[in-house]
Amino acid sequence: GVTQSPTHLIKTRGQQVTLRCSSQSGHNTVSWYQQALGQGPQFIFQYYRKEENGRGNFPPRFSGLQFPNDSSELNVNALELDDSALYLCASSLDMGGTEAFFGQGTRLTVV
Amino acid sequence: DAKTTQPPSMDCAEGRAANLPCNHSTISGNEYVYWYRQIHSQGPQYIIHGLKNNETNEMASLIITEDRKSSTLILPHATLRDTAVYYCIVRAGGAAGSYQLTFGKGTKLSVIP
Numbered sequence: 175g176v177t178q179s180p181t182h183l184i185k186t187r188g189q190q191v192t193l194r195c196s197s198q199s200g201h202n203t204v205s206w207y208q209q210a211l212g213q214g215p216q217f218i219f220q221y222y223r224k225e226e227n228g229r230g231n232f233p234p235r236f237s238g239l240q241f242p243n244d245s246s247e248l249n250v251n252a253l254e255l256d257d258s259a260l261y262l263c264a265s266s267l268d269m270g271g272t273e274a275f276f277g278q279g280t281r282l283t284v285v
Numbered sequence: 286d287a288k289t290t291q292p293p294s295m296d297c298a299e300g301r302a303a304n305l306p307c308n309h310s311t312i313s314g315n316e317y318v319y320w321y322r323q324i325h326s327q328g329p330q331y332i333i334h335g336l337k338n339n340e341t342n343e344m345a346s347l348i349i350t351e352d353r354k355s356s357t358l359i360l361p362h363a364t365l366r367d368t369a370v371y372y373c374i375v376r377a378g379g380a381a382g383s384y385q386l387t388f389g390k391g392t393k394l395s396v397i398p
Contacts, residue, residue, distance in 0.1 A: 176328075205385065214372060214388030215329065228385055262328050264386070273319070274386065276328035 176265050178277035185284050190251045193280045197244040197265035203227075204246045205274065206238060209260040221246060250282075258284045289373045294393040297367075303360040305392050307373030310354040316377050318349060319386070320358045322369040322394075329372065329388075332358065363396045370394075 177196045185191050197204050203222045207215035217230040221240035235251040244265075250257060260281050266274040290308040297303040309318065319334040333340055333347045335356075340347045346359040360367055372391040 207386075207388075214370075214390055215386075217385045217387065220385060230385070260326070264329075273331045273334060275331060276321075278328045279326075281326075 176263060176275050176277040178261075178263055178280050180280060181278070182281045183283070185253050185282065187253055187255060187284055189253050190249065191253060191282060193248040193250075193261050193263075193282070195246045195248070195263035195265075195277055197246065197263075198275050199244060201244065201265035201267055201275075203266045204240055205264045205266075206246075206248045207262040207264065208232070208257075209262060209279070211259070215262055218248070253284045255284050258282060289375060289389055291371075291373050291389065291392045293390065294395070296395050296397055297360075297363045299365060299396050299398050300362055303358075303363040303367065303394060303396070305358040305360075305371050305373075305394065306355065307358070308355045309373070309375045312353050312375050313377070316375045318347065318353075318356050319374045319376060320345070320347065321372045321374065321386075321388075322367075323372070323391070324366075324369045332371075363394075365396050365398065368394060368396045 179194045205220040206218040209215040218232045219229040220227050224240045237249045240246040260279045262276050262279045264274040264276045317334050317336050320332040321329040323329045333345050335347045349356045370391040370393050372388050374386050
């Protein structure tokens with residue numbers, strides 16, 4: 175399955191944070207989503223074969239990395255209070271018509 | 286990707302079938318219909334998807350109308366654990382790596398004992 179770490183995190187405004195995701199074995203595409211309280215998940219960006227391939231309406235201080243060992247990172251610089259949310263990663267194959275599998279998410283609180 | 290319209294909430298008696306509708310009147314020929322659900326504070330869980338034909342798996346059935354402008358997710362025997370927000374999403378078959386899912390507000394399904 176897809177696992178994320180840590181499960182919860184508290185950071186101070188202005189700090190930087192790194193969230194981690196371990197994709198399902200064999201999947202070559204990982205996507206990251208932000209879910210604010212009471213809202214549906216919003217697409218941040220996607221990585222395919224270690225390259226960013228698609229980005230939602232998020233500023234450059236949101237960045238990512240995808241590693242060969244099915245793991246990936248989401249980095250957020252200069253944290254703002256509005257960055258407080260549940261961050262979800264999803265992994266999938268690159269074939270059309272396939273499903274994505276989500277992790278349980280990391281709850282980030284910025285104070 | 287096409288937009289979807291779902292009722293904001295529905296109730297279903299435990300043990301009965303839950304039928305969740307979704308309207309996607311602007312769907313294109315190469316777009317699939319996906320259903321996910323999210324139990325409180327957990328990650329979305331994949332349920333089922335289809336292109337044209339009706340689909341069934343161990344969790345649910347997906348009925349797509351012939352014109353593909355709407356679909357219905359059927360949970361045949363709802364249990365309390367099926368209480369969740371259900372999202373209907375349409376997404377193109379996609380070029381390699383283009384796996385963006387656009388979530389709306391979904392339907393909050395409450396299964397009543």
